[in-house]
Amino acid sequence: MKRYLYLWHRWLGIVLCLFMALWFVSGVVMLYVGYPKLTPREHLLHLPVLGSPAPSVGLDAAMTAADPLRPPASMRLSTVAGEPRYLFTYPGHSNVAVSAVSGQKIPAVDREQALASARQYAPQAHAEYRGAVDEDLWSHSRGLDADRPLQRVELDDSDNTLLYISGQTGAVVRDATRLERGWNYVGAWLHWLYPLRGIGLDGIWTNIVIYLSLAATVMALLGSVIGVLRWRFQRPYRSGSRSPYRGFARWHHLGGLIFGSLAITWIFSGLMSMNPWQVFSSATPLKVAAYSAGPLTTTAFPLTAQQALARFDGQGFKARELEWRLIGGAGYLVGHDGAGSTRVLSMADGQVLTRLPREVLESAAKAVWPEGRMHSEQLEAYDFYYYARAEHSMMGHIEKRLPVLRVKFDDPQQTWLHLDLYTGEVLGVLDQPKRASRWLFALLHSWDWLPLLHNRPLWDVWMIVLSVGGLLISGTGLVLGWRRLRH
Structure with missing residues (x-):
């Protein structure tokens, strides 16, 4: 049985260590430069x-x-x-x-x-x-x-x-x-294997990433098992070392023992980022569209754009963009200025608001799950499920302002909504599968943990050290694999 463990680990490593090395190097780049986007x-x-x-x-x-x-x-x-x-x-x-x-x-x-x-x-x-x-x-x-x-x-x-x-x-x-x-x-272009896009593989790109990640996870697990089996905990080898290897093989062995478990979680969480086989997709999602209580039509917006701009201007607010929004069947016009600030014009009474009343959002949210119970709370600080990330990161461009309204339903999926008090927008829908993704992807892959995120450069040091450890394992594995192929 041991022989098969070694063989599977060896040949999976020969195929996959290059991908792992590229993932760890590009991951460090992504800490500071994300894929291009217009925020x-x-x-x-x-x-x-x-x-x-x-x-x-x-x-x-x-x-x-x-x-x-x-x-x-x-x-x-x-x-x-x-x-x-x-x-x-x-x-x-x-x-x-x-x-x-x-x-x-x-x-x-x-x-x-x-x-x-x-x-x-x-x-x-x-x-x-x-x-x-x-x-x-x-x-x-x-x-x-x-x-x-x-x-x-x-x-x-x-x-x-x-x-x-x-x-x-x-x-x-x-x-x-x-x-x-x-x-x-x-960076991201390499990390997400985008070189495979645009060359006729777009239709199977997702499956390529999923199965490469799955195979790499199995390889890393086998390596950790072999690493423990080959380590002498009680009686050293004749050389006096507790590892039987020398040179690159010794570095591979020691690196795997030290960083192996973290490498496994990183590769596995990368697999989870792809939502493989729809494991994080709910079979019975709530119909959040009921929050609007109807389609966008002009009947809910009696004030013209010119009148709205005049109201905003009268409050000293210089709008650069207007957005029509329906909340619980009532019309609101959201103005955005150049600094990212917002104002909301109520179509019912013509008032310009800095924030929408909490009860307005709660009333609209009730329509999402009318047959059950709803609990709401106003968050004044970030927590594990609602927090801000750097703008260049994957979802960092989505502004997470405080306070925010969290609404919880007792539906089968125990769905939560995060509602922006400044615009009325539904910022996020978190049911049980998506909360599982928060643990298995965001936490394990990006270390989105507030004690680290709020204490940079502690987060940077942690991520870079782990990446170097992963590169040590995959880089030495790459050398060993090349030597095996040569012979």
Whole structure:
């Protein structure tokens, strides 16, 4: 039996140690440079204040021009290519833009429109058109699907920024600086095995990552068992050492004993990040859409965009983007400024609010699970399930403000909602499978543990030391595997 343990570990290692070494090296890069994305902060920072030119087309006319047959999932007013535009999203369909000046639906975005959007993003930089792509190295994210094809424009600014512009709306949807692009070749692009994308393997890319991670987990487990079996706890070997190996094999043995369990948890949690076989997907999820209590229609929004902008301006708030939101059947207009602050205009009484009343959100949340009990609490500090991450990290661009309202239901999946008191947005849906993912992926893979996250550089030291330990195991394994193949 021992012989088979050695053989399986050896040959799995020969195949997989290269991948493991690449994962540990690229993981360290990802601690500081994430995959390119346009964060909400960057998006708002490059928008002008709404109002010049003034939006002269009403929301009703814009919705009709966008799609007269179905209501949108979301609608915003923003400035795109120098003019105010209504932006609509439809689940499973391409995004749509309508000019708030002419009332015309924006056709497919061409070169001139893309350059106009780039000039708005960076007025002082020269913009060079780089052509259209459906998907490339820095645009693999599924969140961009509704905007494809993407127009690319390169800026000659200090960051040599590459902009990706929606082919549907003309809005800038991604920026990738020279630094991000350079580091990503040995960072996220490598870590997620994106070199396998775009070469005909896209359909099986997910399964490749899942089964490589699974095999690497088995390999690491076997190695830990063998490492313990080969260690002399009581009587040393003739050499006086408790390890029978020398050279790279000895370093591999000792590294595995010291860092093996942590390497196993890291590889296994990487596997869990892929949600393999839908283990973190609920069979009976709550219908959170009931929180809105209806589709987005103009009847809930009697005030025009111009009137809303005037109300915000009267409070000294300079909105750069407006977002229409339905909460419990009542209409609200959320304004965003360039600093990331928000104000909410109630359509019922015309009041401008800094925060929505807690009871408004609780009443709307009750519709999500009307037949059961609901418990709510207002969090004034971060905890294990609600916390902020660095902006460049995977979900760090989602702003996690405090206080926040947590609502718990007694449905079969024990679902929790996190509701933003500043905008009314549902920030997260956590049922039992997703809370399990929080433990098996986020904690074990990124060490999202508040005592570490709140005490940097302690978190950095911890992550780098563990990564070096993992690289020691995989690097020495790579050398041993190469020697075996040579012979």
